[in-house]
Structures are given as structure tokens and as C-alpha cells.
Amino acid sequence: MINLKVSPEISLVDEPVKIQVSGLQPCQKITLRAWLKDERGKIFHSQAFYVSDMEGNVDLENSPATGGDYDGVCPMGLFWALKPSVPFLRLIKRDVIGSPFHIHLELYSHLEFNPFPKNPPATTVCIERWYASPGVQRLPIRHGRIRGALFIPPGKGPFPGVIDLFGGVGGLIEFRSSLLASHGFASLALAYFGYDDLPKTLDHVDLKYFEEAVHFLTNHPKVSGAGVGVIGVSKGAEIALAMACFVPQVMATICINGAISVTGQNLSYGNLKVRGIPYQSEKAIITYSGAFECARIYGDPTDPENQESRLPIEKAGSPIMFLVGENDQIYDSVLYGKLGKARAEKYGKKDVYLRCYPGAGHLLEPPGSPLCPVSLNVLSGMPLMWGGELVGHCKAQEVSWRETLNFFRTNIPCSQQNKL
Structure with missing residues (x-):
């Protein structure tokens, strides 16, 4: 069973996030995709390709991306590479207290070249990225x-x-x-x-x-x-x-x-x-x-x-x-x-x-x-x-x-x- 683990699932936006995948076949090629919808309803998205190790694992702290929006070992690359679906937009959080950005992380058990896939992912996790800690x-x-x-x-x-x-x-x-x-x-x-x-x-x-x-x-x-x-x-x-x-x-x-x-x-x-x-x-x-x-x-x-x-x-x-x-x-x-x-x-x-x-x-x-x-x-x-x-x-x-x-x-x- 494929497992996509993201920790922490709730964090400040300036804190690092760990992304790990297990339950894959050895040397399996996969696609990891991230997307969010900003407060205007505009989509920002990114994707990268990975190959599992002999145990069927991918750990973004050690596993290199083999293509997509970036290459090499880049633990936060899916967040760094978020880009607008409409040209010339900048991602800015306006309501910094009342709501987080909800970032959807998706795993496709193959190389998915379409930036907006038509088929559903094998698994997905939604995390919260906040701009203010509790009590601010x-x-x-x-x-x-x-x-x-x-x-x-x-x-x-x-x-x-x-x-x-x-x-x-x-x-x-x-x-x-x-x-x-x-x-x-x-x-x-x-x-x-x-x-x-x-x-x-x-x-x-x-x-x-x-x-x-x-x-x-x-x-x-x-x-x-x-x-x-x-x-x-x-x-x-x-x-x-x-x-x-x-x-x-x-x-x-x-x-x-x-x-x-x-x-x-x-x-x-x-x-x-x-x-x-x-x-x-x-x-x-x-x-x-x-x-x-x-x-x-x-x-x-x-x-x-x-x-x-x-x-x-x-x-x-x-x-x-x-x-x-x-x-x-x-x-x-x-x-x-x-x-x-x-x-x-x-x-x-x-x-x-x-x-x-x-x-x-x-x-x-x-x-x-x-x-x-x-x-x-x-x-x-x-x-x-x-x-x-x-x-x-x-x-x-x-x-x-x-x-x-x-x-x-x-x-x-x-x-x-x-x-x-």
C-alpha cells in the first residue's frame, strides 16, 4: 500500500516540511505534485519526478528529483516551485490571521507530464501553512x-x-x-x-x-x-x-x-x-x-x-x-x-x-x-x-x-x- 507521509501537517509557512513515500515498487517512477488555491481563487502548482529506492521508498531529504520543476535533492522544492496557472501572478497571503494556505500534495504512481492531471492521484495529503502562530x-x-x-x-x-x-x-x-x-x-x-x-x-x-x-x-x-x-x-x-x-x-x-x-x-x-x-x-x-x-x-x-x-x-x-x-x-x-x-x-x-x-x-x-x-x-x-x-x-x-x-x-x- 502506497503511503504519503507529510510532517508536520500544520505549521508556520517558514518552517520546513518532511515528505516521505513508502510502499512503492523498487525503482518505481512517480510524480509528486503540489497545488493551492489563493484567496482570489487562483491556482498555484508544482510537480517533480522521483524514482524509489530498492526498498520502495522516496524521502525528499535524500532522494533527488529527476525532472519536473526542479532537479536534484531539494526537500522543499515542491513549495519553492509553486507557480501561477495564470501568467504574472504573485502569491501573497492577505488574511494572515484567520486562515492558512491549504496545500494539496498528490502522488501519482507513474510519470505524469500533464500539470493538471485528469486521472486521480494514488494518494493525497492536505496540509496547513499558517502565517501566524496561535495567540498572535x-x-x-x-x-x-x-x-x-x-x-x-x-x-x-x-x-x-x-x-x-x-x-x-x-x-x-x-x-x-x-x-x-x-x-x-x-x-x-x-x-x-x-x-x-x-x-x-x-x-x-x-x-x-x-x-x-x-x-x-x-x-x-x-x-x-x-x-x-x-x-x-x-x-x-x-x-x-x-x-x-x-x-x-x-x-x-x-x-x-x-x-x-x-x-x-x-x-x-x-x-x-x-x-x-x-x-x-x-x-x-x-x-x-x-x-x-x-x-x-x-x-x-x-x-x-x-x-x-x-x-x-x-x-x-x-x-x-x-x-x-x-x-x-x-x-x-x-x-x-x-x-x-x-x-x-x-x-x-x-x-x-x-x-x-x-x-x-x-x-x-x-x-x-x-x-x-x-x-x-x-x-x-x-x-x-x-x-x-x-x-x-x-x-x-x-x-x-x-x-x-x-x-x-x-x-x-x-x-x-x-x-x-
Whole structure:
């Protein structure tokens, strides 16, 4: 009797899952398939081929895939390779508290080349992948100008606080904050345009808005109030770096694939005005798939004309870590990271760290998230190339997530009795 064992069957999305098959014939060729339906009803799917050993077993921790969406030993490959059935979709969990993703794992006792098989599988298991651990609270935030959602871990607290920023898609994206709360951080998923009564588009960056969010979080009774961490990706990384440079309550900053200059929109902080390096949209490259590669549109940060737009990283009073995908096709993130670290060292700032990940693209997300090399930018209406190679990118997500948690645990002040 064929047995498909998946453990655990209920887990956080950033936790590894073991997949084992027994009861096969020796050297039997099989197909393993995974699929889920997102909150819009869209299907994401993956499949891989395996050959059982002489005992009739397949263990994804040791057995190599022989084809399909990936090759070789890849224990989480079925999750990493989930891709949309409709082009240019990105898998994003919206309701991070109320429901999990239900991932269906199917076994076919032959090589099944049809990505949507007509015949039923030999056996199937449905597992739950959650974005928040039991007891995490989600609090909608409308405080002064601040709009977002605060995620509080279970327990008495106080907890180290983190402000979580995404990029040019706008709106409110919560899945990273809910996972941070699952690991003991009070995390504020902060919207700054395209949400609620905030501006529909980002025409100007007012750093006072983000400083207001810092003050809100440090004053929250569940947050240890000495200071907060900030994490941002893309445009959010640029804003996170600006916060590190100018807002003294920022104690630790993680910039994921972002610029070290102000780009596009001008930035202000009270009387301080910083010109954004104008976008050069004509330098975008259209790929064979019709998607846009944008790494050349942000201007040259080393051009003397753009020096006034460089963020003064040497003024940051706390550590900064750049997480960089070497296959990022939105920014030249490797260049930005190296320039940022070099400028810090020039001025004697030694707590700036650069982590580069071969094969990783722009959308470095928590582990278990599938590679998304291209998707539609809802703001521009254009598909954008994010970059990334399946194994390199998804391994980078595992490593960078561990480094993120350790960096915040080390550098954000918290009361001793609750220090993580």
C-alpha cells in the first residue's frame, strides 16, 4: 500500500516540511505534485519526478528529483516551485490571521507530464501553512496619520518592536509582520500610500510620517520602548535607510534590495529636503516575455550630480544590514550595498553589514515562499522582472530569514525578562 507521509501537517509557512513515500515498487517512477488555491481563487502548482529506492521508498531529504520543476535533492522544492496557472501572478497571503494556505500534495504512481492531471492521484495529503502562530494578535492601526496593522506576540511582553515596510506596490502587506510576531517581535506593518485614506500614489516621501510611526510603536504598552528595528524591501528599504540616518530611536535596520540614495520622489524631514534622482524609464528593458527589467532606471549613484541625493549612512547611530540578491533585476543591489558599506567605513562606521546571495532575486521573502521571478505591478499595470533562480533564491530566503531574526534579537533593546 502506497503511503504519503507529510510532517508536520500544520505549521508556520517558514518552517520546513518532511515528505516521505513508502510502499512503492523498487525503482518505481512517480510524480509528486503540489497545488493551492489563493484567496482570489487562483491556482498555484508544482510537480517533480522521483524514482524509489530498492526498498520502495522516496524521502525528499535524500532522494533527488529527476525532472519536473526542479532537479536534484531539494526537500522543499515542491513549495519553492509553486507557480501561477495564470501568467504574472504573485502569491501573497492577505488574511494572515484567520486562515492558512491549504496545500494539496498528490502522488501519482507513474510519470505524469500533464500539470493538471485528469486521472486521480494514488494518494493525497492536505496540509496547513499558517502565517501566524496561535495567540498572535492583529490590531488595525489608525493613529494620527499612521495607517497599518500591529501584530503582537502571545504573552505579557514587552516585546522588541519592528516597523515593516514594503515597496512600490503600495497598500498594506502583512505576511512578514505576522511571522515576525510569531517569533516574538511586536511588528507594525506600515502602509504609506495606496491604502485607506493615504495618498493613492507616492508623490513625495515625508520622513516625519515614519518618525510618527516610530514614536507610536515605542510608546505602545506591549513594546519595549528604548527603540525599534526597521525592515524594508525595495522602496521600503530606501525609506528604512533614511529612517536609520535621521530618526534616533531606530536601533537596527535591515535593507532588502534597495537603493542607498533617494530615488524618484523627493524626501523631506522637517526643513531638510533631499532631491530624488529622477527615474530614467527609457532605460527599462523589455524581455522576451513582455516583462520589464528596471535595474538601469534609477540613475548612477556615483555621478557627482547625484551626490546630494546619497543618504548619509555615516550618521546612523545603530547597525545596518544590507540583504542583497545578486540576481536582482529591479535594482543593482550589489552595487548599492557595496557603496553603502564603503561610505560607512570611510567615515569610521563599522557596524554596517553586507550579505550577498548568489542566484537570489529582488523579492527575498521568508522561507517557504515560492520564487516569484516576474509578476504584475498593480500600480503601473506592467509585469516586472524580479529575478532569481529557484534553488539559489529559496536557499537565500532561508539564510536571510535566520540572519534577520538574529540581527533584530541582538540589536533591538528589550527588557531582560523578555529578551529573546
